[in-house]
Amino acid sequence: AAWAAGQRFKDYTLKLTAHFWLMSNMLFLNSAMFPAFLNWHLSMREWHAFVGTTIALVVLMRIWWPHCVYFLKVPFLFYYRRWKARSCITAEQLCDLYTNPEFNLAEAYAEVAVTCSLVLVYSSSMPILPWMAIFSLVCRYCCDWYIFLRGAARPPAYDEKIALDFVRFLILSLAVHCMISVVVFSDQAIFPEDRVGCATDPSDIVALREEAARSNIENAWLVWSQDCNGTVRKLNGLMIAVCLICYVLLGFYPAMSALLRQLRTKGEGAILEGLVRERAAEDLLCTYAPRLHPTYSTAFKLIDLTAQANDNDGFSSSSSDSGSSSEEENAAEWAAAAEKWRKAGATSPALIGKGAPKDEDEARRLRKQAKKEKKDKKEKQLSDPGSPTEGKQLSLAPLKATPRNIAPLPKAGDPETSGDNASDDDSEEEEEEKPTAQKAAPSGLGPAGAISGRSADP
Numbered sequence: 001a002a003w004a005a006g007q008r009f010k011d012y013t014l015k016l017t018a019h020f021w022l023m024s025n026m027l028f029l030n031s032a033m034f035p036a037f038l039n040w041h042l043s044m045r046e047w048h049a050f051v052g053t054t055i056a057l058v059v060l061m062r063i064w065w066p067h068c069v070y071f072l073k074v075p076f077l078f079y080y081r082r083w084k085a086r087s088c089i090t091a092e093q094l095c096d097l098y099t100n101p102e103f104n105l106a107e108a109y110a111e112v113a114v115t116c117s118l119v120l121v122y123s124s125s126m127p128i129l130p131w132m133a134i135f136s137l138v139c140r141y142c143c144d145w146y147i148f149l150r151g152a153a154r155p156p157a158y159d160e161k162i163a164l165d166f167v168r169f170l171i172l173s174l175a176v177h178c179m180i181s182v183v184v185f186s187d188q189a190i191f192p193e194d195r196v197g198c199a200t201d202p203s204d205i206v207a208l209r210e211e212a213a214r215s216n217i218e219n220a221w222l223v224w225s226q227d228c229n230g231t232v233r234k235l236n237g238l239m240i241a242v243c244l245i246c247y248v249l250l251g252f253y254p255a256m257s258a259l260l261r262q263l264r265t266k267g268e269g270a271i272l273e274g275l276v277r278e279r280a281a282e283d284l285l286c287t288y289a290p291r292l293h294p295t296y297s298t299a300f301k302l303i304d305l306t307a308q309a310n311d312n313d314g315f316s317s318s319s320s321d322s323g324s325s326s327e328e329e330n331a332a333e334w335a336a337a338a339e340k341w342r343k344a345g346a347t348s349p350a351l352i353g354k355g356a357p358k359d360e361d362e363a364r365r366l367r368k369q370a371k372k373e374k375k376d377k378k379e380k381q382l383s384d385p386g387s388p389t390e391g392k393q394l395s396l397a398p399l400k401a402t403p404r405n406i407a408p409l410p411k412a413g414d415p416e417t418s419g420d421n422a423s424d425d426d427s428e429e430e431e432e433e434k435p436t437a438q439k440a441a442p443s444g445l446g447p448a449g450a451i452s453g454r455s456a457d458p
Contacts, residue, residue, distance in 0.1 A: 011158075012156045012157070012158050013158040013159050013161050013162065014161075015106075016105060016106045016109075016158060016161075016162045017106075017161055017162050017165050019106035019107070019110075020106045020109050020110050020113075020162055020165060020166070021165065021169075023106065023107060023110035024109075024110040024113045024114055024117075024169055027110060027111075027114040028113075028114050028117050028118075028169075028173070031055075031058060031114060031118050032055075032114075032117060032118050032121045032122070032173075032176075033176075035051050035054070035055060036121070036122075036180065039051050040215060040216055040217045041215050041217075042215060042216065043212060043213060043214060043215055043216065043219075044184075044187050044189065044190075044216055044219070045212065047216060048125070048126075052122070052125065052126055055118070055122055055126070055129075056126060056128065056129065056132070058118070059115070059118060059119065059129055059132045059133065059136070060132055062111075062114075062115050062118075062136050063132065063135050063136040063139055064139060066111070067108075067111070067139070067140050067143040067144060067147075068139070068143060070143070070147050070151070071143040071146060071147060073151070074146065074147060074150055074151035077151060081097055081098055084097055085097060099153060100151055100152050100153040101151075101152060101153065102152065102153055102155070103147065103148050103152035103153070103155055105155065105158075105162070106162065108140075108144055109162055109163075109166050111140070112137065112140060112166075113166055113169050113170065113173075115133055115136050115137065115140075116133065116137075116170055116173065117169065117170065117172075117173035117176075119132070119133040120170070120173045120174055120176070120177040121173060121176050121177050121180055122180065123177070124177065124180060124181040124184045124185065125180070125184045161254075164250065164253060164254075167250065168247055168250045168251070171243050171246050171247045171250070172243070172247060174239070174243050175239075175240050175243035175244060175247070178236040178237075178239040178240045178243065179236070179240065181232070181236050182220070182232060182233055182236045182237075183216060183219075183220045185232040185236075186219070186220055186224070186228065186232060186233070187219060188200060188211070188219075188228065189211060189212075191232075193228050195228060198228035199228075262274075283295060
């Protein structure tokens with residue numbers, strides 16, 4: 001596992017397959033091959049007594065080991081996290097604590113492959129092993145099902161290559177099974193053949209002792225040289241050849257499956273890969289992203305540049321439009337206010353920096369006309385002795401200012417009003433009114449010669 005983790009792989013599937021082959025080969029060599037070939041000097045009975053019992057015990061232990069250990073850890077994981085969360089300081093530590101570990105897919109495949117291979121190799125000499133393997137696989141399936149759904153994180157995407165390698169590994173184990181079966185079924189003590197030089201006479205005690213002390217490899221060579229149990233050897237040899245051929249062919253399975261898929265769909269339609277190649281050869285669109293096409297990429301780039309330029313122009317024009325619109329809004333407000341004041345009888349206020357209003361001449365004319373009417377009315381009242389104001393002095397108080405008579409003061413230095421100032425006309429009219437008022441003063445004296453405090457109403 002450490003070697004596979006330290007390697008650099010193109011994708012997750014290659015990492016899984018490398019881990020699977022490394023672990024399965026090591027377990028298979030340690031559990032099956034080394035006990036078979038390192039004990040070649042033992043006889044068949046001694047091998048069953050010392051090695052066969054150990055292999056049967058190993059298969060029995062693999063019914064619950066090692067998957068049941070992970071199965072029992074899942075229920076206690078809830079309480080462990082609650083206890084460990086008290087010492088966590090940051091949110092990152094809590095996320096690491098409550099994230100389930102990765103499911104060991106490569107190890108699960110390797111354990112199942114080793115169990116099946118171990119049973120295949122020694123099932124000919126120990127018929128109880130296949131029944132143990134059935135219980136082991138069922139228990140393994142249930143534990144892995146629960147661990148994968150409740151105690152493991154979501155695995156990354158991978159393809160069927162690891163399952164294909166698992167099948168190839170079982171084929172190699174089947175070939176080894178055929179080789180072991182030749183040795184087991186050629187033992188004359190188990191499957192005797194009534195031929196000279198093959199089976200031993202049961203009455204010959206010395207020959208039986210020699211046969212019992214003969215090692216497995218010597219017994220196999222003797223049987224092979226005497227051509228004993230030739231049918232067993234031929235059948236197992238044929239099976240070994242078939243296994244090797246299947247192992248080699250499975251190595252080319254991905255390429256062969258792709259070829260068969262193309263031949264099977266020929267005349268029934270077109271697959272995406274072939275359609276893409278054909279349209280790309282004809283310089284046509286072969287993708288749902290036209291911007292990636294070499295012919296149209298320049299056009300799309302030009303469209304993007306034009307759109308970006310239009311966006312910049314729109315931003316600048318919107319800023320200028322906002323400035324002009326603010327000026328127009330101010331002018332509209334001033335016009336509405338002037339119209340309101342004009343309807344109320346007042347003149348519009350002078351605009352700062354814009355000079356006097358346009359109706360200044362009309363306002364000046366109206367002012368002069370009002371002053372002239374007042375002057376005529378005063379003279380008429382003074383000349384008529386029977387008027388209600390007889391015996392009373394007219395007040396020389398200035399006229400009450402009304403909005404109709406008030407005009408805005410012109411600015412100093414304004415060329416439109418500097419030549420014809422309304423204040424000069426008012427001062428001249430007041431000087432003309434003073435002598436008239438002084439002559440009419442004696443008629444308003446009372447008995448004590450005091451001036452009456454009641455003024456005439458203009």
